[in-house]
Structures are given as structure tokens and as C-alpha cells.
Amino acid sequence: MVNDNRAVDADTISWAGGGRAHRSAAVVIERYGLLFMLVIMTVAFAILPTSGEAFRSVANVQALLANQAVGLVVALALLFPMAAGFLDFSVGAVSATACVVAATSMSRFGLPVWAAIALALAAGVLVGTLLGLLVARFSMNPFIATLGMATLLGGAIFAYTDGRQITKDISAGLTDLGSLTWFGVPRIVLASAMVAVVVWFLMGQTPLGRYLxxxxxxxxxxxxxxxxxxxxxxxxxxLSGLVASMAGVLLLARQGAATSDSGMSMLFPALTAVFLSTIVVDLGRPSVLGTVIGVLFVAVSVSGLTLVGAPSWVSQVFNGAALLMAVGLASVGRKGVAIHR
Structure with missing residues (x-):
């Protein structure tokens, strides 16, 4: 009888251990599934005959990373209000505004690059603070406040530039940041990485992040x-306005000019990346690492599909599909986290 009980206990322990192992594997897949997909797609596009040689070339890797640097910083700007429970639809417009402010400061007023950058960052903080007052102090609907601000800024940019580019007297040192490399790594990528580290520290290692x-x-x-x-x-x-204005400075460095673009084209890829961040690593929460993975996931997918011969509209379709997938999975993920808790 004792032996039978021991056998039953052993079977129970074995089943429990197997259940724990199964749950652990499921958690790993759930938390890092998007990262696994990114690695698989990268390898696939790198070895496919139609895309492999071009995709894995140094020039393509450098261009892919450099082209996503501005978008990553725009996405990082979304993290602060999103952690506090809001979506800020003005980040793209704030970036475009900061780009115009910096370019105008140098081109029209002849200010040194450091002063132009300071004015651009101040403009971003000013817009962000105004939005914060409207939402936090006066209880304005954040969707209406941020979308209205984005529309206002977009109109102001077009009115000021009259649809033309600002290219005169842009600092060579600034444009070098957007076009040159350090030891094979695009400088603009290193700059965006520095911003990402600071945002990660503020959100994950300070009381401010916990309060958010x-x-x-x-x-x-x-x-x-x-x-x-x-x-x-x-x-x-x-803080969202500050980081978005940093993206605007990097945009000027990358383009070498300020345009009449309202910045809305930068918003939706940033939203996609941030929503994707909630279904990887720290489930149910936006995170810096998850945002980086989300940006790379979309960038690698679009680049690879383009190189294998996909039509030009694939970028917009993929971004839209990825955004819908990210929002849907984020919603399911939040429900799952709530149930587990």
C-alpha cells in the first residue's frame, strides 16, 4: 500500500513537473515570439536566392538601420504617455515642427547648430507641456487634444514653408551625423541608441517610471x-514632446533639409512599433526593448519583401496589417495578464 502511494506521488510529481515545463516553454514563446519571428525572417531573407546577396550586404544593413533611427525615436516618444494611459497622436507633428524650427534657426537667423537644436527641443517641450495641461489640468479628451494639435502643427508647418524645403545653411556637422558612420555603424543609429538608453533608464530604473x-x-x-x-x-x-523633438533634429540630420511634411507619415509606424512592444518581453506593457524589436520587425519585413520583388505598395499594406495585428494581440495580451493576476 505504501509503495502504491509512493508510485502515485511520483506520477503526480512527474505530471506537475511536466506541467511547469510546459508552462515555462509557453511563457518563453509568448514573451519572445516576435523576436523569434524577427530572427527567422532575417535568416530567410539573407539566404533566399532572390534577396540574399542584396539583403545581407553591408550597404543594405547600414541603410536599413539608419532609415529606422528617426522612426525609433518617434516611437520612443510615445512610451511616456502610453505608460501613463494615453496615446499621443501629435508626436509625428512635433518631430516635423522641431525639424522646421532647427532648420529655420540656422537658415534664416544664422544661429549656431547648438542654439538651433536647443530651440527645437524647447519647442517640443512647450508643445508637450501644453498638451499635458489640456489633458491633465483641463480633462480634455487626449485623442481630441493630441490629434487636434497634430493637425494645427501640420497646418502651421505648411503655412510657414509654403510647401517648400528649407535647405540653406544647414550645419555640415549636423548632416554628417545623418549620413556618415563611425567604425561602420551609422552615426544616426548610435544617436538614436543613446536616446533609447536614456528612455529605458527613466522608465525602468527611476521612480518616475514606476509612477507612470x-x-x-x-x-x-x-x-x-x-x-x-x-x-x-x-x-x-x-517628455514625449522632448523626445519627439529629438527625432525632429535627427530627421533634419538625415534629410539635410526641412520639408512641409506634417509628420503624420511617421506616426503610424511608431504606433505599430509601440503596440508590438506590448506583446514581447514585458507583456501588456510598452517597453524600450520591445519597441526596438517592433521597429526592426517591420523594417526587416518590408526590406526583405521589397528585395524579393514585392510591389511598391507593400510597405503601407504591411504597416497597416502589423498595426492591426499589434493592437489586437495587445488587447488579448492585456486580458491574459489580467486573468493570470
């Missing part, structure tokens, strides 16, 4: 434990 997520998770509970919810919400938009 606390407010975004449950503002009422955060207020009850002493968090100044209004201040945190305002700061989230101000």
Missing part, C-alpha cells in the same frame, strides 16, 4: 497612495 505605470494602470489607486497624478500626466506629455 502606476498612473496608467489605475490613476485612482495611485492618487490614494500619494502620487500626484496630474503632475505625472503632465510630465509624460512634456
Amino acid at each position: 505605470f502606476a498612473v496608467g494602470s489605475n490613476a485612482t489607486a495611485a492618487r490614494l497612495v500619494g502620487v500626484n497624478v496630474m503632475r505625472i500626466q503632465l510630465v509624460s506629455f512634456a
